[in-house]
Amino acid sequence: MIIPGVLLAIDVGNTQTHIGMFRGESLVESWRFATWRESTADELAALCSSLLGLRDLGLREVDAAIVSSVVPRLAQEYRALSDRYLDGALVVVGPGLRSGMPIRMEIPQELGADRLVNAVAAYERYRTACVVVDFGTAITYDAVSTDGEYLGGIITPGIEISMEALATRAAKLPKVDLEAPQELIGRSTQSAIQSGVVYGFAGQVDGILCRLRQELGVEASAVATGGLAASIVPFCQEIDAVDDLLTLTGLRLLWERSRQ
Numbered sequence: 001m002i003i004p005g006v007l008l009a010i011d012v013g014n015t016q017t018h019i020g021m022f023r024g025e026s027l028v029e030s031w032r033f034a035t036w037r038e039s040t041a042d043e044l045a046a047l048c049s050s051l052l053g054l055r056d057l058g059l060r061e062v063d064a065a066i067v068s069s070v071v072p073r074l075a076q077e078y079r080a081l082s083d084r085y086l087d088g089a090l091v092v093v094g095p096g097l098r099s100g101m102p103i104r105m106e107i108p109q110e111l112g113a114d115r116l117v118n119a120v121a122a123y124e125r126y127r128t129a130c131v132v133v134d135f136g137t138a139i140t141y142d143a144v145s146t147d148g149e150y151l152g153g154i155i156t157p158g159i160e161i162s163m164e165a166l167a168t169r170a171a172k173l174p175k176v177d178l179e180a181p182q183e184l185i186g187r188s189t190q191s192a193i194q195s196g197v198v199y200g201f202a203g204q205v206d207g208i209l210c211r212l213r214q215e216l217g218v219e220a221s222a223v224a225t226g227g228l229a230a231s232i233v234p235f236c237q238e239i240d241a242v243d244d245l246l247t248l249t250g251l252r253l254l255w256e257r258s259r260q
Contacts, residue, residue: 005063008048009251010078011114012069014137015160016227019051020248027245027252029055032227037071041080048081059085066255068093068113068247091258093117098257102149114247115142115153121250122223123148125243129218132246133205133239135226137161141208146218154208159201159228166193178231202235209238 007022013035020030031051039047049059065086069075075092082090091097093113101120105111118132119142129146133139138161141154157165159178167175176190184199186192209222224239225246233239243249 006057006061007252007255008062008065009248009255010065010067010069011117011247011251012067012071012074012078013114014070016136018248019048020245020251021052021055021057022248022252025252027248030245030248035071035074037073039074039077041077041084044074044077045081045085062086062089064089064091064255066091066093066251066258068117068251070112070114091255093251093254097254098260099254100148100257101144104145104149104151111150112140115140116150117247117250117254118142118225119144119150119250120253121243121246122221124249124253125223125246126221129216129220131209131212131220131222133209133222133224133226133229134247135159135224135228135232139201139205139226141212143212143216143220145216151216154212156204156208159197159232162201163193163197178228180231180234198232198235201232205232205236206238 009020009022011018015035016032017035018032020027045059052059065082067078067090078090082088095109099116099120103111118134122130122132123144130144132142136158138158139156143151143153145151166173176193179194181191181195181198184195186195213220221240222238224233224242225244229242233242
């Protein structure tokens with residue numbers, strides 16, 4: 001297997017895109033920006049070039065790239081970027097890509113690329129049963145067996161979606177910022193909402209993880225990732241670790257496995 005000098009790992013989410021630049025196995029830089037679903041290949045190339053320029057690199061100095069996208073249109077645009085600027089050196093996470101992880105879902109093709117990437121990275125980290133909790137547009141829970149099989153998971157509405165729905169559907173409730181409450185009992189409408197969101201989602205996470213561990217029959221490790229993990233995890237009791245770079249690590253691993 002050839003390790004590229006510069007590998008771009010691109011995680012395209014519904015809300016944010018996270019890009020990591022690897023040299024060998026080392027992540028030397030990462031960037032986050034809002035996902036714009038209408039972006040063209042040239043616009044994405046210009047953005048990537050600007051980010052790489054912060055490291056005095058050009059887009060054509062990238063040796064390889066891998067993308068995981070939950071936005072199908074943008075996956076196509078990144079393919080076009082690769083064809084035009086990277087000599088086709090882009091791998092797209094999807095069916096047929098060598099992952100080294102058996103998928104035990106009824107319809108394996110339904111598994112989101114980001115969820116497979118996270119599961120691969122978590123199992124590489126723990127080498128035993130584990131659960132990934134990803135705090136993104138949705139909150140997803142992905143379970144991996146002791147033998148490294150992807151078993152399935154759980155999807156719940158995300159934090160920002162829930163807060164927006166509350167403000168939209170309840171005429172007298174305002175939209176508030178996601179902040180840690182000073183105490184459980186809110187002394188104002190704003191603090192009451194903040195308390196409900198933070199402790200409500202923390203309770204959801206703890207409750208689901210307890211049930212997952214019971215169903216798995218083992219004390220599976222639980223790792224959290226995603227842009228909003230830092231807001232909720234401090235109030236959880238069942239999370240073992242937080243890894244904001246878990247998806248980027250998984251993308252690097254999948255690129256390496258795709259070349260074996």
